[in-house]
Structures are given as C-alpha cells and as structure tokens.
Amino acid sequence: MDFDWTTFVLEIINFLILVWILKRFLYQPVLGIITRRRAGIEKTLADAKRIETEASELKRKNERYLAEWEAEKEVAQAKLSAELATLRENKLVELEAHLNEEAARRRVLDERNRKDFERLCEEKGIAQGVTFTSKLLTRLASKELEQQLFSVLIEDLQNIREQDRHAVIEAAAEPELYVKVQSAFVLENEQQEVLSRLLNEITDRTLPIEFLVHSELISGLQIDIGPWILHANLRDELKVFSGVLRHAK
Amino acid sequence: MNAPAVVFYIGPFGITSVVVTTWGIMLVLGVSCWLVTRNLSLLKPGRLQTMLEGLVAAMEASIEAVLPGQAKQLLPFIATLWIYIVIANLTGLIPQLHSPTGHLSVTTGLAVLVFLSVHWFGIRSYGIRQYCKHYLSPTPLLLPFHLISEVTRTIALAVRLFGNIMSLELVALLVLLVAGLLVPVPLLMLHIVEALVQAYIFGMLALIYVAGALQSKQSKGNDL
Incomplete structure (x- = not known):
C-alpha cells in the first residue's frame, strides 16, 4: 500500500x-x-x-x-x-x-269502305237488274215491238228540236258521209223509205243511207249520222236506264 | 502488493509502470476512438458504429435515469470513469501487465477527482454560496457530519476499488502458484465480471454523489 x-x-x-x-x-x-x-x-x-x-x-x-x-x-x-x-x-x-x-280516320275509312261496298252492291244489283231486264226484254222482243219503237223514232224525228236539227245538219255536212241505220230486225222497204225521206227532210239533202241488222240492239233502231247518233232501241235504253240509276244514287 | 516500479525519470519525478500503463490505455482508447468515429455514417451505420452508439446511448440513458436533463453535462466525466476503470481493471488479464486500479495512488486520484467534480458541478449549477449552504441544512449542527461524510465516502471510494482489484490479482496469483496453470481460468472469468462490476459501482457512486449535490440544492430551492 x-x-x-x-x-x-x-x-x-x-x-x-x-x-x-x-x-x-x-x-x-x-x-x-x-x-x-x-x-x-x-x-x-x-x-x-x-x-x-x-x-x-x-x-x-x-x-x-x-x-x-x-x-x-x-x-x-x-x-x-x-x-x-x-x-x-x-x-x-x-x-x-x-x-x-x-x-x-279509321271510322272515315270504314264509312268509305261501307259506302263503296253499298255502291258495289247497288251496282251489282243494277247490273243484275239490267241483265234480268235485258233477258226479259230479249224474250219479249218482236217485230211488233220494233214497229212501235220505229213509230216512236219517227215521231221523235218529226218533233226534233231546232237545236238538235242543226246538230244533225252539221253532222251530215261532212263530205263523203253516209248514214248507217241499224235495226234488230230487218226493216221493210216502206219503213226504209219513210225513214230516208224524213232524214232527207231534216238535213235538207239526200243522204246515202245503209240499213244493217244488228241483233244486239234487242229491239229498235240506231241511226249514226257521223258523230251524231240517235238511239231508239232497247239495248241503249237499258244502258241509259242503268246509267240513270247509277247517277241517281 | 509491491510499489509500482519506476520506469524512467522526468527530472526529479519517477514515472512508474502504472503511469506508463495508463498512457498506453489512453493511447489505445484515443486512437481507437479516432479510427472508429472518423467515418460515422448517418444512414447506414456499420456493426461497430452501432455497437458504439449503443454503448454511448446506454451510458447516457443511465445518467439520464439518475439525473434527468443533466446527462449531456455529466456524460464525459462519468462515462470516462466507466470506460477507463473497465479497461484498467481488465489490463491485469494481460501477462506482464498490472491493473492500474490495483494501486492506491490511482484509485485515490480517481476518488479525489470525484470529490472535486461533485463540488464543481454543484457550484457551477447553483453558485458557491447556495452550494455551501446545503452543508448547513437542515441545521448547522450537522456541518461536521457533512464534512466527515465527504471525506469518508471519498476514502471509501478509493479503497473499495483498490482493495477489490488488488485482492483479485493477489488471489489469482496465489491460486496460480498453488493449483497450477489451468485452475485460475474460472478465476480469470470472475476477474472480468469483477472488473465490470467495480467499474459500474465506482461510476454509479460518483454519479450518485454528484446527483446528491445537485438534487439536495434543488430540493432546498423548491422548499424555499
């Protein structure tokens, strides 16, 4: 230490x-x-x-x-x-x-269709009526009936209105015109002469006239003077009748 | 234990082997610290740096636990006590060398330093008048006891470390002489433990003495 x-x-x-x-x-x-x-x-x-x-x-x-x-x-x-x-x-x-x-629109369309259908039915009825009448008149057609229709035609021509007479004269004034007279039955010579004379008087000239038989007329006559045509037969009357019925609707 | 041998003289003063050993320890520590701390990395610390940081942080934490807020101030003194005493104690394990702490001159010098440091830190913190007043508390009658306590604890500090290390080396020497070469090995391991424990005790007592000086004044200031 x-x-x-x-x-x-x-x-x-x-x-x-x-x-x-x-x-x-x-x-x-x-x-x-x-x-x-x-x-x-x-x-x-x-x-x-x-x-x-x-x-x-x-x-x-x-x-x-x-x-x-x-x-x-x-x-x-x-x-x-x-x-x-x-x-x-x-x-x-x-x-x-x-x-x-x-x-x-549907209602209007339906209404139109309904009216069209009604018109179609009416036309069909008219056509059937015309057919029926035509068949009936065809069965009733005869020389006597045509004689009566010829008398009616002569009477109408004799009482022709002045306006129609001028139209016939103008139609007959065409050159090289000849008149065609069609009948359901063969016209007798006397009837042809009466008719020719009456037409010449109306037109105040001598017209060449051709007479033809056309059975579809049923009964009666049809006179063609150029564009002017005079109907006095059952077929055309039926057409007029049916046309009147259609336009009457 | 014999007196330390004088290695050489500087004028009239004989430089003993203990002083030379201490210089060697200082040299080794200084160079080692310089080598280790010259390339410290902030982001990628190495293993050695991590160990060193852990050691310093642990010592700082120990001081902080005793004296909160004073660790930065006391760390150099207390930590150097721990490091130096550990190294000095373990030097005895090296053949042909003796622990400097096995000599009373060394331990007395350390104890005197502790004695002086207690007053140094106390006076620096509170002033000499305030610091000296604590010797008169709680009553001036206790002044002699305070003075005796200062002296005796310093002597105890010096003698405790000297006695333990000197006796440890002496016992190891005796066992080596009596029992042979290998028997003292466990005793050498005990030497390591004892070296660490004594270093810790010395440093911790020094810390407690300093803390006692600071806290006694602090508590008195709080009482006032």
Missing part, C-alpha cells in the same frame, strides 16, 4: 486528458450522429404527421365533395324524374290524340 504522489498527480492529469480525448473523439461524434439521426427521424415523423394531416384533410374534403355530389345527384335525379314524368304525360296526351285521330 505504498502511495506515490507523482503517480497520484499524473493519474489525475491523465484522467482529465482522457476525459478530453474521449469527449473530443468519442462522445461528441457519436452523440452528434445520434442527435442528427434523431432529428432526421423526428423530421420524418413530422413529415409523416403532416402528410397524415394533409391526407385527413383531403379525405375530409373528398367526403364533403362526395356528399355534395350525392346531394346534387339526388336533385338532378328528382329533376330528371319530374321531366320524364312531364314528358311521359305529354307523350301520353300525344298518343291519345294520335289514337283518336287514327280512330276517326
């Missing part, structure tokens, strides 16, 4: 120097690097916190935007629904009007 004062003093000095050495080369560098690392970590944490705050803010904004968009969407949907309802109502009104118009 010897105590050496030199060693004692030198140890104190050595220790103080060692404190300085370790402080200079160990504690300060290591604590500095630890402090810088802690600062970096704290900065990172602060950045993370800031980013988290910003993200929260963005999230809150997004949620607000979503809520606003949802509200706008509901308003737009309600508006669209109202517009669709109005449009549907208008379309229904238009459709109803169109249906009514179509029904009216």
